[in-house]
Amino acid sequence: MRFLVTGSNGLVGSRVCAQLAQAGHPVVGLGRGGQRGGGAYRYIGVELSLEADVLTAIESAAPEVIIHCASMTEVDACEKNPEQAYAANVTAAAAVARGAARVGAHLVHVSTDYVFDGDHGPYDEEARPNPRGVYAVTKHMGEQAARIFAPGCAIARTAVVYGWPPAGRLNFGAWLVGALEKQQPVKLFEDQLVSPSLAESVAAMLVELGSRKLGGTWNTCGGEVLDRVTFGRALCGVFGFDPRLITPSRMADLKLPAPRPLRSGLKTDKARALLAAKPLSLSESLSRFHAAWKAGSTPARGG
Ligand SMILES: NC(=O)c1ccc[n+]([C@@H]2O[C@H](COP(=O)([O-])OP(=O)(O)OC[C@H]3O[C@@H](n4cnc5c(N)ncnc54)[C@H](OP(=O)(O)O)[C@@H]3O)[C@@H](O)[C@H]2O)c1
Numbered sequence: 001m002r003f004l005v006t007g008s009n010g011l012v013g014s015r016v017c018a019q020l021a022q023a024g025h026p027v028v029g030l031g032r033g034g035q036r037g038g039g040a041y042r043y044i045g046v047e048l049s050l051e052a053d054v055l056t057a058i059e060s061a062a063p064e065v066i067i068h069c070a071s072m073t074e075v076d077a078c079e080k081n082p083e084q085a086y087a088a089n090v091t092a093a094a095a096v097a098r099g100a101a102r103v104g105a106h107l108v109h110v111s112t113d114y115v116f117d118g119d120h121g122p123y124d125e126e127a128r129p130n131p132r133g134v135y136a137v138t139k140h141m142g143e144q145a146a147r148i149f150a151p152g153c154a155i156a157r158t159a160v161v162y163g164w165p166p167a168g169r170l171n172f173g174a175w176l177v178g179a180l181e182k183q184q185p186v187k188l189f190e191d192q193l194v195s196p197s198l199a200e201s202v203a204a205m206l207v208e209l210g211s212r213k214l215g216g217t218w219n220t221c222g223g224e225v226l227d228r229v230t231f232g233r234a235l236c237g238v239f240g241f242d243p244r245l246i247t248p249s250r251m252a253d254l255k256l257p258a259p260r261p262l263r264s265g266l267k268t269d270k271a272r273a274l275l276a277a278k279p280l281s282l283s284e285s286l287s288r289f290h291a292a293w294k295a296g297s298t299p300a301r302g303g
Helices: 011-022 051-061 075-080 082-103 134-149 172-181 199-211 228-239 269-274 282-301
Strands: 003-006 027-031 042-045 065-068 106-112 154-158 186-189 216-219 246-249
Touching: 003 011, 003 051, 011 027, 011 199, 027 051, 042 051, 051 082, 065 082, 065 199, 075 082, 075 134, 082 106, 082 134, 106 134, 106 199, 134 154, 154 199, 172 186, 172 228, 186 228, 199 282, 216 269, 228 246, 228 282
Parallel strands: 003 027, 003 065, 027 042, 065 106, 106 154, 154 216, 186 246
Antiparallel strands: none
């Protein structure tokens, strides 16, 4: 089956491309600028907010499935640059969805738990979004664009994605490991509930949604909802780091530019019941994360 993956230089997109290529599918990755991080797939550099260029790339790849991972993901940067956020998260999403419809490809559109306000999480697929802040609003608009222009698409929401090696911007898990291994103290929110998600596991669920051409809304994230301090302490246990380096803090203590959902997290009963690629437990995710870190870091650290 021919796949096209946007955001192929990013954290999730790079994993999706790797898994598809490994399974023997022809893959075209779309990214901005040159290809970063390598990978055995054809690469096209495209600015996704330029619809004519997007359509040309999609027509040349003639995919049967498109997995749209590209997005402007830095929440505070979106708040400060709404034009750029709109272009990346709405204009680009609409262009990709129109392209999918034009070539008859099934679309898997990747979104976020930030479409919810975080007042009463965790949320299932039927919960009503109430986005706050530019990132959240533009991601919700991107979902609508996908639904309008590519009816039958899958909306795959994920949350706090982490993985090693880092790709795209530095992710929460990789940042945490980087600090703790140098024995640097870190402050983590104790009051924000999230669904931490291992990038490889998210990618596996996206690949399955694409391969099976499933539509509708799916929570494609980690299988447990917890606060970041609990996550950090569990990570210390698996990686052998000192948990006393973690100081609990509260979100309100930081004056962050963008609002963030507080009681968030996504329920994963649907994916657990209907997908072969199941959401992972925290311990399984952290043990795979640790194995990837060990494998990737052995030469640099001499073991
Ligand atoms: N990471 C998380 O914690 C998280 C949480 C919830 C949901 N999600 C969702 O998961 C999806 C994948 O995120 P990710 O973690 O893989 O993000 P990422 O690592 O930041 O990757 C996103 C990629 O999109 C590319 N991109 C952004 N704007 C573009 C544009 N206008 N044209 C072409 N490419 C563009 C970026 O290119 P550059 O590298 O050139 O900037 C980057 O490579 C997104 O839909 C995101 O909203 C992520």
